[in-house]
Amino acid sequence: MKEMTGFIFSLTAMLAISIGEQPPLLAVKKTIKQEKYSRPSLPDHLKKGRPPKSKVDKRIFPVKGKKEDANTLAEGQNTQSAITYHGGPVMARGVNVYYIWYGNWTSNSAVAILTDFMNSLKGSPWLNIETTYYQISGGVKTPIQNSVTLQKSTFDNYSQGKFLSDNSIIAIVKRAISSGALPLDPIGAYFVLTSADVAETSGFCSQYCGWHSYMQVNAKKIPYAFIGNAARCLSACAAQRTSPNGNAGADAMASVIAHELAEIMTDLYLNAWYDGVGDENADKCAWTFGSTYKAPNGSSANVKLGSRNYLIQQNWINSTPSGRCGLHYP
Numbered sequence: 001m002k003e004m005t006g007f008i009f010s011l012t013a014m015l016a017i018s019i020g021e022q023p024p025l026l027a028v029k030k031t032i033k034q035e036k037y038s039r040p041s042l043p044d045h046l047k048k049g050r051p052p053k054s055k056v057d058k059r060i061f062p063v064k065g066k067k068e069d070a071n072t073l074a075e076g077q078n079t080q081s082a083i084t085y086h087g088g089p090v091m092a093r094g095v096n097v098y099y100i101w102y103g104n105w106t107s108n109s110a111v112a113i114l115t116d117f118m119n120s121l122k123g124s125p126w127l128n129i130e131t132t133y134y135q136i137s138g139g140v141k142t143p144i145q146n147s148v149t150l151q152k153s154t155f156d157n158y159s160q161g162k163f164l165s166d167n168s169i170i171a172i173v174k175r176a177i178s179s180g181a182l183p184l185d186p187i188g189a190y191f192v193l194t195s196a197d198v199a200e201t202s203g204f205c206s207q208y209c210g211w212h213s214y215m216q217v218n219a220k221k222i223p224y225a226f227i228g229n230a231a232r233c234l235s236a237c238a239a240q241r242t243s244p245n246g247n248a249g250a251d252a253m254a255s256v257i258a259h260e261l262a263e264i265m266t267d268l269y270l271n272a273w274y275d276g277v278g279d280e281n282a283d284k285c286a287w288t289f290g291s292t293y294k295a296p297n298g299s300s301a302n303v304k305l306g307s308r309n310y311l312i313q314q315n316w317i318n319s320t321p322s323g324r325c326g327l328h329y330p
């Protein structure tokens, strides 16, 4: 049923797109409802001839309404279920982040805002939450270090067009590496950031605001993430329309980047840290912000990194006996 649901979402999204406009905000709400009600009553014959499910095994950051639905459906389950270790590796030695700015980012303050954001995360109390996670390999327990470096950024001028699939995201990362624009880094994490005129047709704005997965490049498995510009659908992917750095799309992207980064560090191959319902650390705290304060322009913020204020989601602190969502650790 899940696949069918995805199919309906894609259909609706593609319909909206084929009209020649960005998916209207109304349509986002509508599709969520449609998904909810169609789930129990889908006749079998409709399942025939559906497009094959995307082969990309990905972990999504849900749009706002979707997360609320999930919370309502699974009352309390999300936070009561402990996150557990499943034996896979984590990014214990720290992460080299690579940004791929896809589409048109000319004169968009997002480039400065999100570059500053990644440059100031290292050593922060927020990122320190990641140090509550570890890997065990050969009997040796290694905690994650509070270390993230924005190593390099590159631009991609619509090499895959304006309507992307999950496989297009893979192609964008592979192209950046094979062209030499970015190195193939054994501790690299590759973030594809798309401009507001770009669609990701597997569900950006209707199902998710971003996602992460991993791919094989030259016998190396590398983690990567898709981060769409939330300016395309602020009501689905942004917490507020007036934002700390005066760019609602970019400020919302900061929270999605933080979310995907936290998950890549603890679950890069999707086999290390997640809970009983499959939620990774940041999933357990999606769309929660803890205590906030007013930024100078009146918007809400909850962390100051470098000279900028941001509103980023909380992350799951893996403390014993039970974890919790928090903005910092300790």
Ligand SMILES: [Zn+2]
Pocket (backbone or CB within 6 Å): 059, 060, 061, 259, 260, 263, 280, 282, 283
């Ligand atoms: Zn997630």
